[in-house]
Amino acid sequence: PSTMPLTRRTGQIPEANWTLGLREMTEPWKGAVGCFGVAVFFAMTIGIISWQAVEQSPEEWVLRGRAGGMLWERRRGALLLRALPAGRTVAVIAVGGVPAAEPPPPRDHCWHDGGTFCYAWEEDAELRLSLEPPPAPGTECYGVHWTPLRPDVVLKDCFSMANISWYGGASIRAQRWPLNGAESLAQPFVSGDLSKDPTGYGPVLERYFLSSTGVTVTVAPDVPLFLSLESDRHFCLETPADRASVPLHYHLCVSPDVATAHRHVGSQLLSLPRRSPVWRYHGPASSAARVKRGLRALARRLKRHRLQEGVLALGEHCTAVLAAVEDLPSEQGKRQQSAPAWDPALVEPLQVSITLSPYTSIASPLFLRSLRDGTVESSWLSLQLRGGGCSVPLLTTWKGQLCARLNVSSQAALSWYLARARRLRQALGASYVAFEGAEGNAFLEQDVQAPAELAGDRYVTALAAALAVLGNATVISAGARSSHLPLLVQMSPLRSDWSHAGLKGVIPSVLHYSLLGYNFLIPEAVGGSLAGDTPGDAELYVRWLQIVTFLPVMAFSTPPWLCCDAWVVNLTRQCIQRHRDFVVPLLLKYSQEWLHLGHPIFRPAWWLSPTDPTAFTIEDEFLIGDEVLVAPITEKGQTWRDIYLPGEGQLWMDTNSARVFDGGTILRNYSASLAEVPVFVK
Numbered sequence: 289p290s291t292m293p294l295t296r297r298t299g300q301i302p303e304a305n306w307t308l309g310l311r312e313m314t315e316p317w318k319g320a321v322g323c324f325g326v327a328v329f330f331a332m333t334i335g336i337i338s339w340q341a342v343e344q345s346p347e348e349w350v351l352r353g354r355a356g357g358m359l360w361e362r363r364r365g366a367l368l369l370r371a372l373p374a375g376r377t378v379a380v381i382a383v384g385g386v387p388a389a390e391p392p393p394p395r396d397h398c399w400h401d402g403g404t405f406c407y408a409w410e411e412d413a414e415l416r417l418s419l420e421p422p423p424a425p426g427t428e429c430y431g432v433h434w435t436p437l438r439p440d441v442v443l444k445d446c447f448s449m450a451n452i453s454w455y456g457g458a459s460i461r462a463q464r465w466p467l468n469g470a471e472s473l474a475q476p477f478v479s480g481d482l483s484k485d486p487t488g489y490g491p492v493l494e495r496y497f498l499s500s501t502g503v504t505v506t507v508a509p510d511v512p513l514f515l516s517l518e519s520d521r522h523f524c525l526e527t528p529a530d531r532a533s534v535p536l537h538y539h540l541c542v543s544p545d546v547a548t549a550h551r552h553v554g555s556q557l558l559s560l561p562r563r564s565p566v567w568r569y570h571g572p573a574s575s576a577a578r579v580k581r582g583l584r585a586l587a588r589r590l591k592r593h594r595l596q597e598g599v600l601a602l603g604e605h606c607t608a609v610l611a612a613v614e615d616l617p618s619e620q621g622k623r624q625q626s627a628p629a630w631d632p633a634l635v636e637p638l639q640v641s642i643t644l645s646p647y648t649s650i651a652s653p654l655f656l657r658s659l660r661d662g663t664v665e666s667s668w669l670s671l672q673l674r675g676g677g678c679s680v681p682l683l684t685t686w687k688g689q690l691c692a693r694l695n696v697s698s699q700a701a702l703s704w705y706l707a708r709a710r711r712l713r714q715a716l717g718a719s720y721v722a723f724e725g726a727e728g729n730a731f732l733e734q735d736v737q738a739p740a741e742l743a744g745d746r747y748v749t750a751l752a753a754a755l756a757v758l759g760n761a762t763v764i765s766a767g768a769r770s771s772h773l774p775l776l777v778q779m780s781p782l783r784s785d786w787s788h789a790g791l792k793g794v795i796p797s798v799l800h801y802s803l804l805g806y807n808f809l810i811p812e813a814v815g816g817s818l819a820g821d822t823p824g825d826a827e828l829y830v831r832w833l834q835i836v837t838f839l840p841v842m843a844f845s846t847p848p849w850l851c852c853d854a855w856v857v858n859l860t861r862q863c864i865q866r867h868r869d870f871v872v873p874l875l876l877k878y879s880q881e882w883l884h885l886g887h888p889i890f891r892p893a894w895w896l897s898p899t900d901p902t903a904f905t906i907e908d909e910f911l912i913g914d915e916v917l918v919a920p921i922t923e924k925g926q927t928w929r930d931i932y933l934p935g936e937g938q939l940w941m942d943t944n945s946a947r948v949f950d951g952g953t954i955l956r957n958y959s960a961s962l963a964e965v966p967v968f969v970k
Contacts, residue, residue: 346361346362346363347359347360347361347362347368348360348362350367350405350407350417351403351404351405351417351418351419351430353372353403353419353428353430354372354428355371355372355426355427355428355542356369356370356371356372356378356428356542357369357370357372358370358405358417358430361380364380364382365382365383366380366381366382366383366448367380367381367383367417367432367445368380368381369381369430369503369540369542371501371502371542376501378452378499378501378502378503378542379447379448379452379499379501379503379540379542380447380448380450381432381445381446381447381448382445382446382448382522383415383444383445384442384443384444384445384446384524384526385412385413385434385436385441385442385443385444385526386409386412386413386415386441403418403419404416404417404418404419405417405418408437409437410437411437411438412436412437412438412441413434413435413436413437413441413443414434414435414437415432415433415434416431416432416433416434416435417430417431417432417433418430418431418433419431420539422541423541423552424551424552426543426544426548427541427542427543427548427549427552428541428542429539429540429541429542430539430540430541431537431538431539432445432536432537432538432539432540433535433536433537434535434536434537435535436527436533436534436535438533439532439533440532441533442526442527442528442529443526443527443534443535443536444524444525444526444527444536445524445525445526445536445538446522446523446524446525447497447499447505447522447523447524447525448521448522449468449520449521449522449523450521452499452500452501453466453467453468453499453500453904453905454466454467454468454497454498454499454500454523455467455497455498455499455799455800455803455892456494456496456497456498456800456803456804457493457494457496457497457515457523458472458477458479458489458490458493458515459489459490459491459492459493459780459797459800459801460472460482460489460490460517461482461486461487461490461780461789462787462788462789462793463490463788463793463796463797463800464788464796464907465795465796465799465800465892465905465906465907466500466904466905466907467497467517467523468519468520468905469519469520470517470519471517471518471519472487472489472515472516472517473487473516474514474515474516474524474526475488475489475514475515475516476513476514476528476729476732476744477489477493477495477513477514477515477744477745478493478728478729478732478744478745479491479492479493479726479727479728479745479748479766479767479768480727480728481725481727481728482780482781483780483781483818489515490727490780491726491727491765491766491767491777491778491780492766492767492768492777492779492800492801492804492806493745493767493768493804494767494768494769494771494804494805495507495508495509495511495513496804497523498546498549498550498803499546499549500546500894500901500904501542501546502542502543502544502545502546502548502549502898503540503541503542503543503549504539504540504541504543504549504550504552505525505538505539505540506538506539506541507525507537507538507539508537508538509744509745509746509749509769511535511536511537511538512527512528512531512534512743512744513525513526513527513744514526514527514528525538545898545899546894546898546904547894547895547896547898548898550803550887550888551885551886551887552886564598564599564840564841564842564864564867564868564872565595565597565598565599565841565842565843565844565864565867566598566599566601566641566810566813566841566842566843566844567586567590567598567599567600567601567638567844567847568601568603568813568843568844568845569582569583569586569600569601569602569603569606570603570845571583571585571586573603573605573606573609574609575609576609576610576612579602579606579609579610580634583600583602583634583635583640584634584635586600586635586847587600587634587635587638589847589849590638590847593847593848593849593857593861594861595847595857595860595861595864596637596638597637597638597864598638598639598842598864599638599639599640599641599719599720600635600638600639600640600641601641601643601720601722601843602640602641602642602643603643604643604644604645604687604724606643607642607643607644607712607716610642610716611712611715611716631717632716632717632718632719639718639719639720640716640717640718640719640720641718641719641720641721641722641763642712642713642716642718642720642721642722643721643722643723643724644709644712644721644722644723644724645686645723645724645725646693646694646696646705646723646725646726646751647684647686647687647691647692647693647694647725648668648691648692648694649689649690649691650681650683650690650691650692655668655692664679664681664692665679665695666695666698666700666701667692667694667695667698667700667701667704668681668682668692668693668694668695668701669681669682669692669693669694669695669730669731669742670682670695671736682730682731682734682736684730684733684734686725693725693730694751696742696747696750696751696754697739697741697742697750702754705754706754706755706757706758709721709758710758713758719761720761720762720763721758721761721762721763722762722763722764722765722778723751723755723762723763723764723765724765724778725765726747726748726751726752726764726765726766727748727765727766728747728766729742729743729744729745729747730747745768745769748766748767748768748770749768749769749770751764752764752766752767752768752770752773752775753770753773755773755775756773756774756775759774760774760775760776762774762775762776763775763776763777763778763810764776764777764778765777765778767804767806771804771805771806772805775808776808776809776810776840776841777801777806777808777809777810778809778810779797779801779809779810779811779812780797780812781812781816781817781818782794782812782816782817782818783816783818783819784815784816784817784818784819784825784828785816785825785828786828786922786923786924790816790828791816791828791831791832791835791922792907792908792922794811794812794832794835794836795835795907795908795909795910795920795922796907797811798811798839798890798910799890799891799892799907799910801890802888802889802890802891803888803892805886805888807840807879807882807888807889807890808840808879809839809840809841810840810841810843811835811836811839811841811843812843813843813844813845813846814829814832814833814836814842814843814844814845814846815828815829815832815845815846815851816828816832817845824851826851826852826853826856827924827925827962828924829846829848829851829852829856830852830856830859830962830963831920831921831922831962833848833856833859833860833863834863834920834921834965835918835920835965837863837864837866837867837871837965838867838871838910838912838916838918838967839871839890840875842863842864842867848860855963859963871912874912874913874915874916875889875912877913878912878913881913889912889913890910890911890912891910891911891912891913891914892906892910892911893906893909893910893911893917893932893934894906894934895911895914895934896911896914896934896935896938896951897934897935897936897951897952900934900936900952902932902954903932903934906932908920908922908929909931909932911934914970915969915970916967916968916969916970917933917934917940917967917968917969917970918965918966918967919931919932919958919965919966919967919968920960920965920966921960921965927959927960927961927962928957928958928959928960929957929958929960929966930954930955930956930957930958931954931955931958931966931968932953932954933949933950933951933952933953933954933955933968934951934952935951935952935970936950936951936952937951937952938950938951938952938970939951939970940968940969940970941968941969941970942966942967942968943967943968943969944964944966944967949968951970
């Protein structure tokens with residue numbers, strides 16, 4: 289009988305036949321199939337590893353808002369702040385104190401809160417990022433909170449300067465604009481006296497940094513902070529190494545550009561005292577009679593040169609000499625019928641400024657009286673001895689003498705100090721009172737722990753707040769969180785030379801002070817007051833004079849007839865008149881803008897060109913408001929310079945020649961003779 293072939297439905301493999309086939313395989317075939325399986329497994333493993341290494345992004349979003357967000361970059365162990373929607377990286381923050389190569393996981397400890405990201409490096413530190421309320425539309429802010437998990441962990445975040453210019457922070461001896469060219473080892477972020485410590489930070493600082501990419505960094509005043517600057521690489525915020533478990537907190541805000549970013553940082557101002565120019569008295573000071581004769585002689589000389597307006601400024605020593613004659617009758621408990629120490633009518637129309645400080649010599653009647661009355665601890669900074677119950681004055685040096693320093697945390701001491709300042713001002717007929725020595729932390733200098741109310745720069749802040757009640761005819765030598773007060777701030781002394789510690793440092797210092805809110809500053813005296821490489825340099829004197837003509841106060845330590853020819857005396861007279869007629873009205877106008885909007889009065893070129901990289905590094909020009917550009921000569925022997933005119937689409941007119949130029953351009957080799965300073969009006 290014939291047999292028909294079996295038909296099989298396609299697409300199905302009978303289990304029995306498959307099993308039978310395996311059973312019927314020879315041993316070599318079984319080995320080949322096994323090797324093939326192992327090869328497939330290894331190929332898949334290698335593919336997965338390759339995908340992770342090549343295809344997977346080295347950056348990972350950890351917190352995202354509407355205008356930007358934070359990413360973690362594995363390669364550098366850094367946080368990236370990125371602006372959206374363009375995706376432009378506006379800040380790179382390398383983290384320190386934790387194993388940076390370990391990336392945060394996709395799901396963090398705060399995953400239930402869309403506005404927060406948390407991650408902990410086991411046994412090292414915990415990071416918390418959060419979206420914060422913005423100060424204005426178009427700006428987005430983030431909180432960065434580091435908490436150490438071990439006592440020995442030092443937290444350190446470094447902000448890259450690669451292709452980013454940074455401004456703000458601390459004043460330094462050779463001021464730079466931007467900060468990228470500055471160099472400083474890690475040290476407490478506390479104001480200091482640059483004449484005592486040239487490597488430290490200067491008298492004016494704020495916990496505020498601004499980048500050319502529109503990023504601001506602010507650190508709360510209660511955070512113990514060290515700052516380091518590494519030229520053209522980065523600046524770093526870090527916690528003290530000698531204190532256990534100190535957290536690091538700061539805020540980041542990103543805006544469309546650098547000018548918009550700073551506009552959201554407001555300040556306040558009351559009124560501008562007219563006290564220019566200032567003539568510093570350096571005459572005989574061995575007795576009150578000699579001081580009086582010297583002041584009258586200086587006043588007569590100024591009148592002879594038709595420079596008889598402004599203020600005669602007495603230093604602390606001369607003030608003390610005259611005050612000793614007055615004998616402070618209210619402090620003696622009775623009013624003596626003696627002649628006044630000084631009659632200000634003798635130098636009219638010039639006014640007089642006196643100088644005080646929060647220091648007193650341990651041999652002075654003031655200190656000895658406090659010892660006798662048992663008020664040392666409440667009057668002067670003191671150290672509590674171990675075991676309690678007893679304290680000793682915290683002594684420091686001031687102008688070569690061993691001194692005690694006013695205890696600004698005591699309301700009784702402040703009230704006594706202010707009352708004494710008022711009595712001296714009245715007794716000496718002074719229109720203005722200057723206070724030196726406000727900067728620095730005496731506890732830090734002695735390497736002892738400061739009480740909480742005087743930690744960091746709280747001494748400066750407390751003293752400035754107290755002095756503000758004396759009115760806007762008050763000058764202080766330092767500032768920290770006090771830019772809103774009606775005080776003039778005295779800039780640090782500069783060398784009598786052409787370096788950044790001399791003339792070249794004037795404009796960067798002005799821009800730095802103004803950016804931090806200290807617009808009403810008294811610049812260093814014309815020609816510089818510290819010994820330099822070129823003493824008696826008439827050209828230096830003239831170029832310095834041309835800059836300070838456009839600042840709030842014109843200060844002189846050396847009168848022009850002592851350093852230069854008669855034509856410089858005439859030029860000085862012309863500059864004083866130009867300051868009075870042209871500059872002061874501008875300052876009054878833009879002080880109102882500062883009051884209402886918080887905009888600085890003295891502005892960098894990028895204020896009108898916030899997206900032009902050329903403007904970010906210009907440190908030898910400045911704007912007064914939006915309408916006047918000053919571009920002086922700061923190089924010895926030069927009678928020309930390149931001038932950047934900001935504001936594309938705007939027009940600028942040279943006030944010397946009436947020629948008009950387009951904004952957003954550079955004028956090459958622009959002429960400026962020794963008697964001229966290039967000034968443009970918009």
